[in-house]
Amino acid sequence: MPQFDFHMHTDSSPDGTDSALTMCEAAIQKGIEHIAITDHLDFPDYETDRYADRVERAWEEMNLAKKETEGQLTVALGIEIGSPLLMPTLTKQILGIHSYDFVLASLHQLGREPDFYFVDFNKVDILKTIDDYFDGILDIVEWGQFSSLAHLTYPFRYIPQALAPADYSRWMDKIDAIMKGLIQKNLSLEINTSGLRKKIGVTSPDLPLIKHYKELGGEMITIGSDAHRATDVGAGIEETIQLAKDVGFKYAAIYKKQKPTMLTL
Numbered sequence: 001m002p003q004f005d006f007h008m009h010t011d012s013s014p015d016g017t018d019s020a021l022t023m024c025e026a027a028i029q030k031g032i033e034h035i036a037i038t039d040h041l042d043f044p045d046y047e048t049d050r051y052a053d054r055v056e057r058a059w060e061e062m063n064l065a066k067k068e069t070e071g072q073l074t075v076a077l078g079i080e081i082g083s084p085l086l087m088p089t090l091t092k093q094i095l096g097i098h099s100y101d102f103v104l105a106s107l108h109q110l111g112r113e114p115d116f117y118f119v120d121f122n123k124v125d126i127l128k129t130i131d132d133y134f135d136g137i138l139d140i141v142e143w144g145q146f147s148s149l150a151h152l153t154y155p156f157r158y159i160p161q162a163l164a165p166a167d168y169s170r171w172m173d174k175i176d177a178i179m180k181g182l183i184q185k186n187l188s189l190e191i192n193t194s195g196l197r198k199k200i201g202v203t204s205p206d207l208p209l210i211k212h213y214k215e216l217g218g219e220m221i222t223i224g225s226d227a228h229r230a231t232d233v234g235a236g237i238e239e240t241i242q243l244a245k246d247v248g249f250k251y252a253a254i255y256k257k258q259k260p261t262m263l264t265l
């Protein structure tokens with residue numbers, strides 16, 4: 001089984017705790033061969049979280065850690081861009097400054113509303129919120145300037161179980177369009193393992209949607225822990241590789257200069 005983890009955050013992200021080097025050392029210690037460091041660049045908080053500085057710091061720290069661990073680990077220099085279409089000119093500009101190996105695209109909130117993490121789902125129209133979320137994801141896929149689509153079912157992580165929709169049937173047309181868009185553009189769908197460490201207890205997307213992607217002809221996946229601290233590096237990856245294999249996936253993608261290499265699972 002190949003050893004990789006293609007989604008993690010360092011202390012260059014507002015919510016990360018450990019340095020890039022500490023994350024790399026944790027990966028080496030766990031026998032992981034390939035990682036991507038993917039610190040946040042969330043456009044709705046561009047000013048308040050001082051992302052102009054963070055992006056530069058993240059780039060320097062990643063490069064130092066990569067150099068320091070050369071020969072022991074391959075480090076893809078990545079970024080997780082949240083809401084890339086909120087300020088498209090700035091997105092384009094920032095993605096042009098450094099030559100990233102791997103770009104994750106995500107949507108953590110609607111417009112400038114709070115991250116779904118902070119939403120009180122007792123007080124919002126959940127169905128409408130999820131309608132808008134998947135519409136936003138579809139726009140991102142149509143834009144297409146990324147390597148892999150992060151945690152497709154992100155809002156579901158935070159909806160209390162008692163309020164959670166029973167299934168995805170209301171959104172299957174949108175999900176189909178999203179997945180077909182990824183396939184057409186040769187982009188990856190991420191299987192994010194962080195839910196395995198949370199109350200929801202499943203990957204994002206979870207098994208029914210991973211199967212659906214496969215049935216539509218999806219082949220390109222990336223797998224990442226979304227670790228925000230060194231102890232979580234590699235968490236849930238082996239279990240998720242097994243799940244992907246059970247569904248019929250033969251490969252997972254890792255990236256260099258935004259070009260995929262397929263690792264046999």
Ligand SMILES: [Zn+2]
Nearest residue numbers: 080106150151
């Ligand atoms: Zn994310």
Ligand SMILES: [Zn+2]
Nearest residue numbers: 007009080226
């Ligand atoms: Zn993340």
